[in-house]
Amino acid sequence: MLHKEISGLATSMQLGNKQVIETIGTLKQRIVEVETELKAEIERVEEVYNEKLEPVLTTSAEHSTAIKDLETAMKKMSEVMKRMKEVQDRVSGQLARMTDKCLDLEARSRRQNLRIVGLREGKETGMDPWEFTANLLKQVFKLSEKPKVDVAHRVQRAHSRPGAPPRQIIVKLHDIAALEDIMKKIPFATNLMFEGETVRFFRDYPAEVAKKRALFTKTRLILKGIPNLRYGIIYPAKMSITYKDLERFFIDPEEAFKYAQELTKDIKG
Template sequence: MILVKDELKRSIERIQNKLDAHGVILSELERGATDHSTRITELEANVGSLTTRVTYLDNRCEDLEGRMRRNNIRLLGIPEGVEGPRPTESVAGLLQELLGLDEKPLLDRAHRTLRSRPREGEPPRPFVIRVHFFHVRNDMLKRSGDASPLLYKGRRVSIFPDYTTAVAKKRANFGDVKRQLRACPGVKYGLIYPAVLRLTLPDSSTHRFEDPAVAADFIKNRVKKAVMPPPGL
């Protein structure tokens, strides 16, 4: 009996030792989990702060790039090579001819977009043109719209503002909305930079939209019902 008791006692002691060791391990795991949870919370806060900062800087860069392009226009459809060795001077004369200007506009520079020269049958690269005076740039854009379509040696060409890729995409999202507005008599509209749709209804009330979907819903439920005649009339 004594031997059995001694053996049981040793077995219990071994089990107790293992339990004590496991208890130490669990305590260390709990401390580690708490430490990791604290660090993860700190990292999440840091990531959130950095994300906010990056978004702010990205918006600032977008704004600065847009401001740098305020005097720029793009000229599309001019065949490759017509600009010769002095593109800025050639493009100034070309713009004078296309838009019927009294004199050549003062340009700071004019160059093709920086991509590979197109192969045979591919469309020519657009010109990026920086106009020295902002009011001259606006006048040229207005003239190009009034004189549309513009033709150069029988080829149709276009003049557009030079927007950043992000701004151009935002403005392009309003394309369907503008097509609907063209069929609404008495409604004046325009896109304010960077991409805000401004509507003026026949009653002189004005509305602004940054979301094309919201604008489309407004046109469907408010504008068309107000300005379009009922079916059958």
């Protein structure tokens, strides 16, 4: 009886082991199938991914090449701009020097010139302009003899309209010493008249220089008439102000004006 039971149990176990083995085999087969399916799906996904990524990589590579080309071009452009800046600075320096030389040459060509302001238009009509201006200078400044005049003419512009100021007269003296003699008399002369007309006399400066000197006019006006004070404008446009033993120089008209205001305030108390 016991032998039969043991035999039956062994038979059952054999049958159970067989089922387990079959189940394991089935699982292994299913694992292989799943693995195959996963590999196939991964390959499909990789293929799709590669298809979509390829244009991106190509575009990225093109962009990288373009960026490198741009960087190279920018470096070359930077070098070109640097060379251009050097050339520009050199040319600007040369232009400034040439401008200064031209202005100096123009000023030198005017060294013997005198401007006569305020003389009525047509006053010299019918007379030799050289003789007329020589007589004018001799009479106004009470010279011992007439100065020799090389050139004399009105400024080159349209005739003055009725009521407008008369055109100035430019006079070129033959002898610069004669011009300097006249210029020394001007500061001490008041109300200069010629045949009943008030006239004024100025050096003939280039327009550029004249404009710069004119900027000191308001400073000169507030300094005029103060005792023990001397002032003047040194060529081309530098103002000197001397009070007692203190002398100051100014290139900036506004600085000169502020100093003049403070100085006159201190002097007048």
